[in-house]
Amino acid sequence: MAKVIIIGAGGVGGVVAHKCAQVPEVFEEIVLASRTESKCKAIAAEIGRDVRTAQIDADDVPALTAFLEKEKPDLVINVALPYQDLSIMDACLAAGVNYLDTANYEPPETAKFEYSWQWAYQERFKEKGLMALLGSGFDPGVTNVFTAWMAKHDFEEIHELDIIDANAGNHGMPFATNFNPEINIREVTAPCRHFENGEWVETPALSTKNSFDFPEGIGPMNIYRMYHEELESLTKNIQGLKSARFWMTFSDNYLKHLEVLQNVGMTRIDPVEYQGQQIIPLQFLKAVLPDPASLGPLTKGRTCIGCIADGVRDGERKKVYVYNICNHEDCYKEVKSQAISYTTGVPAMIGAKMMLTGKWSGEGVFNMEQMDPDPFMEDLNQYGLPWTRVEIPV
Numbered sequence: 001m002a003k004v005i006i007i008g009a010g011g012v013g014g015v016v017a018h019k020c021a022q023v024p025e026v027f028e029e030i031v032l033a034s035r036t037e038s039k040c041k042a043i044a045a046e047i048g049r050d051v052r053t054a055q056i057d058a059d060d061v062p063a064l065t066a067f068l069e070k071e072k073p074d075l076v077i078n079v080a081l082p083y084q085d086l087s088i089m090d091a092c093l094a095a096g097v098n099y100l101d102t103a104n105y106e107p108p109e110t111a112k113f114e115y116s117w118q119w120a121y122q123e124r125f126k127e128k129g130l131m132a133l134l135g136s137g138f139d140p141g142v143t144n145v146f147t148a149w150m151a152k153h154d155f156e157e158i159h160e161l162d163i164i165d166a167n168a169g170n171h172g173m174p175f176a177t178n179f180n181p182e183i184n185i186r187e188v189t190a191p192c193r194h195f196e197n198g199e200w201v202e203t204p205a206l207s208t209k210n211s212f213d214f215p216e217g218i219g220p221m222n223i224y225r226m227y228h229e230e231l232e233s234l235t236k237n238i239q240g241l242k243s244a245r246f247w248m249t250f251s252d253n254y255l256k257h258l259e260v261l262q263n264v265g266m267t268r269i270d271p272v273e274y275q276g277q278q279i280i281p282l283q284f285l286k287a288v289l290p291d292p293a294s295l296g297p298l299t300k301g302r303t304c305i306g307c308i309a310d311g312v313r314d315g316e317r318k319k320v321y322v323y324n325i326c327n328h329e330d331c332y333k334e335v336k337s338q339a340i341s342y343t344t345g346v347p348a349m350i351g352a353k354m355m356l357t358g359k360w361s362g363e364g365v366f367n368m369e370q371m372d373p374d375p376f377m378e379d380l381n382q383y384g385l386p387w388t389r390v391e392i393p394v
């Protein structure tokens with residue numbers, strides 16, 4: 001029996017609130033807090049159970065600390081934006097509260113994805129006897145757990161890892177992103193880094209393309225190699241890993257729009273003077289693009305996200321693929337959201353459940369693959385993200 005505060009009432013925050021409310025035996029009390037309280041209230045009104053709401057600016061550490069000291073939650077689930085990670089971690093430390101998020105910290109002025117800032121909190125969380133769980137979404141999150149599960153049950157050593165993320169769904173809009181447009185475009189336009197024979201290799205964004213035949217009737221789609229944050233922690237924590245890559249599908253239509261937006265400067269994140277005001281083109285673009293939360297009723301089709309591990313067992317080479325397929329329309333029926341927010345929000349709830357029930361515990365800052373994957377994998381099957389394991393002939 002525990003109390004959680006969910007910070008952020010966007011696409012993901014809505015799913016986390018719905019899913020926590022479905023597990024009252026663990027999440028006894030739920031408070032949904034965000035910068036715009038009306039969004040929290042709209043989500044709370046969809047949920048049958050009592051979910052309290054609050055207005056909070058998570059960039060304001062003293063105000064957030066006072067709020068946490070008053071509410072005394074057992075855990076903060078941070079599903080605001082990556083920019084708020086450090087201020088929320090600071091407030092959690094000051095108020096003595098455990099912490100969970102789904103995306104690593106990014107400084108607003110540079111699109112730089114790395115765990116160093118959050119790993120630097122290790123000693124402070126340890127000293128306070130608190131736990132911070134980083135990246136409990138799908139990717140990062142479930143992809144880390146899939147890898148840890150294969151390392152535990154299928155391999156003595158994994159040597160190569162490919163994480164492959166397909167959105168085979170369609171929202172029918174000319175151009176829209178599936179989660180926060182600013183965060184999505186910063187990620188997609190960043191240079192690609194992958195791990196090859198123990199070294200990081202950098203290539204231009206989206207410059208390496210392949211085709212992958214997705215299972216269960218989804219079929220072949222173009223996939224593009226890109227940097228994704230779980231590569232950093234997995235290459236550190238999975239012993240023996242020599243090469244690791246992340247791939248994502250993009251439609252030709254998405255790439256065409258993105259190229260034009262980049263060419264005309266609309267994806268810039270440095271301030272531009274406009275009519276006596278400083279504006280950041282990407283933030284303005286976000287304001288005119290569809291809100292990802294509005295795509296829920298429009299999106300049809302499926303997502304397929306999984307990991308292919310190649311390694312050794314009993315001296316023999318072996319290749320295993322573990323994946324989840326999620327249907328956009330089924331997600332909308334259940335929690336009024338498309339599958340991208342759903343596949344992020346469900347693992348955030350499960351990660352929180354792992355911490356609150358003591359199945360996952362520790363003092364300090366942890367990535368998902370450092371925990372026992374088994375209870376999390378069981379819960380994925382139970383709470384809406386069933387997975388499949390297939391062995392691929394080598």
Ligand code: NDP
Binds near residue numbers: 010179293
């Ligand atoms: P949205 O933009 O839809 O929602 C973000 C929410 O955070 C909004 O309610 C926003 O409030 C709130 N917020 C922003 N700044 C503050 C602040 N200073 N104080 C309080 N609240 C604030 O984003 P998503 O729901 O799509 O994404 C949420 C998180 O999930 C992001 O960090 C994203 O990177 C991550 N994510 C992780 C994935 C994974 O698989 N690991 C996949 C997809 C997303 P307001 O309404 O006022 O703007």
